[in-house]
Amino acid sequence: MPNIRPTPTILLPRLPAKTLVGLDLLSFTSTEQFYGISDLTPGWHFLYTGTTESFSIRCGAWFYVGDYPQDSSSDSSKDIILHSGTATPGPEIRIWQWNQDIETLVPMRGDNDENRLEIMRWKANLGGLRQMGALFSYKTKGIPENTEIEEDEVADQPIRKDWIQLTNRLTPETMSRILGTPFADDDGRLSWSINSASTAARDADNIPGITADIASEVRTKSFGGGQKVKEKELQFLPIDLKRTWREGAIGRERTEAAQDRSWALGDLISRYSHSGNDEKKGEGEILGELQFCFLMILTLMNYSCLEQWKRLLSLILTCRTAIRERERFFKDVLQLLRLQLRHCEDVDGGLFEMDGDYDGNFLRKLLTEFRQTIHQLQGADTVRSEMNALEQWVRTEYGWELRKDSIMRRGMLQLEDGEQVEMEMSGADEDDETGEYAPVIVDMGETEGVVEEDATDVDTPMD
Numbered sequence: 001m002p003n004i005r006p007t008p009t010i011l012l013p014r015l016p017a018k019t020l021v022g023l024d025l026l027s028f029t030s031t032e033q034f035y036g037i038s039d040l041t042p043g044w045h046f047l048y049t050g051t052t053e054s055f056s057i058r059c060g061a062w063f064y065v066g067d068y069p070q071d072s073s074s075d076s077s078k079d080i081i082l083h084s085g086t087a088t089p090g091p092e093i094r095i096w097q098w099n100q101d102i103e104t105l106v107p108m109r110g111d112n113d114e115n116r117l118e119i120m121r122w123k124a125n126l127g128g129l130r131q132m133g134a135l136f137s138y139k140t141k142g143i144p145e146n147t148e149i150e151e152d153e154v155a156d157q158p159i160r161k162d163w164i165q166l167t168n169r170l171t172p173e174t175m176s177r178i179l180g181t182p183f184a185d186d187d188g189r190l191s192w193s194i195n196s197a198s199t200a201a202r203d204a205d206n207i208p209g210i211t212a213d214i215a216s217e218v219r220t221k222s223f224g225g226g227q228k229v230k231e232k233e234l235q236f237l238p239i240d241l242k243r244t245w246r247e248g249a250i251g252r253e254r255t256e257a258a259q260d261r262s263w264a265l266g267d268l269i270s271r272y273s274h275s276g277n278d279e280k281k282g283e284g285e286i287l288g289e290l291q292f293c294f295l296m297i298l299t300l301m302n303y304s305c306l307e308q309w310k311r312l313l314s315l316i317l318t319c320r321t322a323i324r325e326r327e328r329f330f331k332d333v334l335q336l337l338r339l340q341l342r343h344c345e346d347v348d349g350g351l352f353e354m355d356g357d358y359d360g361n362f363l364r365k366l367l368t369e370f371r372q373t374i375h376q377l378q379g380a381d382t383v384r385s386e387m388n389a390l391e392q393w394v395r396t397e398y399g400w401e402l403r404k405d406s407i408m409r410r411g412m413l414q415l416e417d418g419e420q421v422e423m424e425m426s427g428a429d430e431d432d433e434t435g436e437y438a439p440v441i442v443d444m445g446e447t448e449g450v451v452e453e454d455a456t457d458v459d460t461p462m463d
Contacts, residue, residue, distance in 0.1 A: 008040035008065045008092040009135065010047065011122055012105065015098045020050040022060070022299055023138065024163045025346070029053070035134040040092070041160065042066035044167040047096075048299055051103050054348060058300045059104040059195040061183075062175055065092055094189060095122055104195075110186040119186070165339055166295060169288040177285075178235055178292060194296065199304040200234040234304055237268060237289055239311045261315055262322035268315075283329045286312065287336065294340045298347055310362060313337070317370040323380050334386040338393055364400050367391070371402045 012035065015021070019030045023037055024045055037047075048060025096105040110116040129135050139160075175192045176182060182190040244264035245257035257263050269282030293309040296302040316333055323330050344351040352360040367390070374380065374387050394400040413423045 006091040006093065006126055007038050008042075009036060009038040009126065010040065010094045010096065011036040011126075011129075013095070013097055013122060015049075015105075019098075020053050020056075020058070022046075022048045022058075025159050025298075025343070026138075027299075028136075033132075033134050034136065035129050036136070037138050038130065038135040039137045039139040040065045041138060043164060044170050046295065046299060047105070049105055056103075057196045059193070060300060061105075061191040061193045062170075062179075063094070063189065063191040064172070068172055092189065093123055093126065094185065094187075094191075095119055107183065107185045107191065162339065162343070166291055166336075166343075169284055169291050169336075171284070171288060174285060174288040174292065178289070180235075194234075194300065194302070196300045196302055198234055198302060200236050200308065203304040203307050204233075236293075236308045237272070237286065237312070239264075239268070239308075239315055241311065241314055244315075260318070260320040262319045262325075265315055265319050265322050266325075283326070283332075286316075287329075287332060290333070290336060297351065298343060301348060313363070313366060317366045320373050320377070323374065323377060323383055327380055327382050330380075330383045331386045334383065334390050338390045341394070341397075360398065360400070364394075364398075364402070367394065367400070368402045368404060372404060 012021075012030075015030050015034065017030055017032045017034075021028055021030050021034075042065050044062060044064055046060055046062050048058050050056045050058040095108040097108045098104075099106045108115065108119055110119050139157075172182075172190070179192040179194055182192045184190055241261075244261040245254045246263060246267070249257060269279050269286065271282065272285040273279040273282035290309065290312050293305040293312070296305040297309060316330070319330075352363075371387055371391060374384050377384075391402050394402070412420050414420050
């Protein structure tokens with residue numbers, strides 16, 4: 001009889017029925033007969049839960065199935081793994097139980113004989129759970145394992161392919177930088193926790209009703225074993241869009257750096273790259289954080305991640321000279337952005353409605369300016385080709401017109417009663433810096449004379 005090796009599985013015993021459960025791009029409501037998810041594919045996964053589908057804090061954790069890829073694990077990431085524990089050889093079976101007090105999943109600990117016995121019992125009963133259909137199969141979109149389905153319904157699922165492309169830049173080092181030291185269970189398998197209320201220090205005061213202390217309390221109790229340890233805030237890449245020039249820059253250099261943020265992008269990449277001329281590490285950190293932030297918006301509706309996602313795009317899409325220097329990087333950004341936009345509607349209520357930007361004006365304006373920059377540059381053909389594909393997609397899906405010369409700024413509109421009125425698009429002058437938004441030239445050489453002349457014209461009260 002052949003030896004049947006259990007597939008990577010995560011068991012969730014005692015999970016209440018009607019709990020929102022999400023794994024990667026899949027989500028569903030649990031039933032009384034739901035005990036976990038099997039057939040987990042190699043790579044990154046994100047599991048999260050919520051007591052309700054909409055009005056509750058969602059808590060989740062990242063984990064990796066299989067061996068970490070060699071090319072994405074730097075020396076520091078290996079140190080993180082070794083420091084947190086070495087994974088036990090054998091089938092990857094994680095057991096997370098529901099903690100009713102804090103309403104979230106907690107990794108089951110074998111800190112006493114009773115818990116160790118329960119962990120062994122759940123692992124021993126894995127085959128029985130599979131036979132009774134209590135485990136959902138990740139490969140078949142959560143269909144119970146004893147359900148018969150056609151093979152062509154399983155092969156080449158777009159959702160799994162999209163998830164791989166949405167997470168292929170994530171590394172253990174990036175996760176630990178943003179989320180802090182990972183938690184290692186009894187088998188030495190790592191997980192990085194986060195919830196809807198987790199926030200970076202710069203965004204904490206902007207979330208109505210949510211403070212950093214609330215987020216810290218939820219995460220510390222769930223993955224900190226109840227220990228009263230202050231949670232590390234989200235450590236995003238430092239981006240200051242109000243200062244994008246080097247220290248000591250003055251005059252024209254500062255003005256050009258404020259309009260073309262290439263120096264700020266290069267400085268950020270250099271700070272997070274290895275020593276030497278290889279800057280792929282720094283570029284990978286930016287791409288990885290773009291992926292992380294978007295997926296936390298998609299699954300947890302995390303406000304701080306939304307703000308960082310917008311800051312990253314504002315930095316990247318306002319560069320000019322860096323486009324030719326980093327063609328591959330900008331191509332990867334545009335490819336990732338097009339894939340992310342394909343999943344914008346997966347966010348409850350829509351991504352653009354999350355912060356009140358109902359028409360996507362923020363992103364549409366960035367892409368319009370970036371397209372104009374691309375078509376003014378010589379070379380950068382790969383970036384231009386990818387931008388054309390993104391432009392065609394947003395035009396088809398959202399009706400966005402990114403060509404400034406194709407947008408009607410002023411025209412006549414005929415009303416229902418036949419009357420015609422002249423209409424003008426608001427903000428047109430602001431984009432082109434014309435009209436009331438046009439630059440004003442001030443002659444500072446005669447300032448003193450002007451002041452004295454004006455002073456003589458001021459009316460003074462008569463005695």
